[in-house]
Amino acid sequence: MKAYDCQELCENFKLDGRYISALPYGEGHINDTYLINTTSSRYILQRVNQTVFAHPEEVMHNIILVTDFLHEKIIANCGDPYRETLTLVPTKDGKRYYVTKYGDLFRMYLFISHALCxxxxxxxxxxxKSAKAFGHFQNMLKDFPAEQLKETIPAFHNTVSRYQNFKKAVAVDCIGRKKEVEDEIQFVLDREKDASMIVNAIANHEIPLRVTHNDTKLNNVMIDEITGEGLCVIDLDTVMPGSMLFDFGDSIRFGASTAAEDEQDLSTVWMDIGLFEQYTKGYLEELGNAITAKEAELLPFSAKLMTLECGTRFLTDYLEGDHYFKVHRPRHNLDRARTQFKLVADMESKLGQMQEIVQKYFCSSNGF
Structure with missing residues (x-):
């Protein structure tokens, strides 16, 4: 998208000042993102990727509901809603996004200055600090009616569905790779019962349905440059109904690993228990009594489950011919799967320590 296209698009939004420039912005790989400079202010313009999000209006439905809710909460707490959550800029006809004649959906956010990722x-x-930000995000949304949100990516963290897809890929063995990954296949099969634990807990009302972010990577938290504190959770495209356990578990999978997601030297791969403790501490400090005892009990398991789910997806894609995840070398998805499974095994060996850490901060955060 060229700069003059951005200028034309900007004319549809209520911006302060006169358009100056548009520059590609950020390191995201999903949406097209531009920093818009005007004579008075700065904004973020994004085109929602309709290959990933087939129904972008549902994505916007969720974002509008959640950000409006957060704005009200932040104001009630005497905070700054224009820095502590995302703010959509309306179009000139009062809508929250703009759809071109070609069907592309664009949105505009206020730019949050003096913050970094x-x-x-x-x-x-x-x-x-990222844990505190995500814990605060979850706490602020504890009384949001999650059933109002659309499931923008169906079965995204439905671990039962992921497991069934894996078993189908094994049975079909469409390109003949099954023989070389028998150990990895058995690793997943041995943990079949894990797949249903959280899904069933939600269905049986053992744990509540909540608003979940579903992409709780470190770079989706903005840190205040002045205070150094977590300021704002961003990238709300995958906000959906689910369990906070999905968010916590994926944060540990991604952030507490000692190695890259596709590390080939498995001797360097393990979960850093110190980082697990730091994240648990920050997350539970912010949640306080907003987390149930059952959810707290399942936090260590959720880290294992989200890691197992990710590894299973990599292995499934490898068996099916590497069609979903981009690969940059032969057996890339297999390397990814093996790394995740090494993490799972390490988490299993440290489960007792993880449970003690959770219990420690759950009790202190609830005044026990």
Missing amino acids: YQTVENPEIFY
Whole structure:
């Protein structure tokens, strides 16, 4: 999308000042994102990727509901809603997004200044602050009616469905790779009962249905440049109904690993228990009594489950011919799967420690 296209698009939104420029912005790989400069302010313009999100209006439905709710909560708490959550800029006809004649959906956010995002866990303190931000996000939304949200990516964290897809890929063995990954296949089969635990807990009302972010990576938290504190949770495209356990577990999978997601030297792969403790501490400090005892009990398991789910997806894609995840070398998806499974095994060996850590901070956060 060229700069003059951006200028034409900007004319549809209620912006302060005169358009100056548009520059590609950020390191995201899903949406087209531009920093818009005007004579008075800065904005973020995005085109929602309709290959990933087949119904972008449902994505916007969720974002509008959640950000409006957060704005009201932040104001009630005497905070700054224009820095502490995303703010959609309306179009000139009063809508929250603009659809071109070609069907592309664009949205505009206020730019949050004097804030930054970290791409990697440079030190435990940053991971702790990201945990506080996601815990605060969850706490603020504890009384939001999650059933009002659309499931923009069907069965995204339905681990039972992921397991069934895996078994089908094994049975079909469409390109003959099954023989070389028998150990990895058995690793997943041995943990079949894990797949249904959280899904069933939601269905049986053992744990509540909640608003979940579903992409709780470190770089989706903006850190205030002045205070150094977590300021705002961003990238709300995958906000859906689900369990907070999905968010917590995926954060640990991604952030507490000692190695890259596709590390080939498995001797360097394990879960850093210190980082697990930092994240648990920050998350539970912000949640307080907003988390149930059953959810707290399942937090260590959720880290294992989200890691197992991710590894299973990589292995499924490898068996099916590498069609879903981009690969950059032969057996790339297999390397990814093996890394995740090594993490799972390490988490299993540390489950007792993880449970003690959760219990410690759950009790202190609830005044026990």
